[in-house]
Amino acid sequence: MESTSANVVRPKAQGRCDKAKENRGKVKFPHKIGSRCYIAQTHVVKQNKYKNEPPNAIDLFKELHCSSKTGFTEPVKEVIAQMEAIMAEPTQEGQAPKTPV
Secondary structure, three states: OOOOHHHHHHHHHHHHHHHHHHHHHOOOOOOOOOOOOHHHHHHHHHHHOOOOOOOOHHHHHHHHOOEOOOEOOHHHHHHHHHHHHHHHOOOOOOOOOOOOO
16 A cells, blocks of 8 residues: 655645745844743833833834844834834824824
8 A cells, every 4th residue: 555645745844944934024123132922022122222211112113123133124124114113103192192102
């Protein structure tokens, strides 16, 4: 009796591999924290860099998307510039000030 499982598994595995590759290509803002999860890295950043005051969302975004070797990617630079421009806009009278969130 021949085993056909090797022939069946390969196309399935190749399909999963192709789908994963396609999904990775859709990521607009790749993180630069390696294999550590966001929550663990956020905790480390808060403990080491922001000891006395909590970081805002923009600061955390910068920390999680910056590589020590290559810095920020172009899409990340553009988003950071947009976020900082929104924060720099003056608030109109009677409106609540904008928050980083």
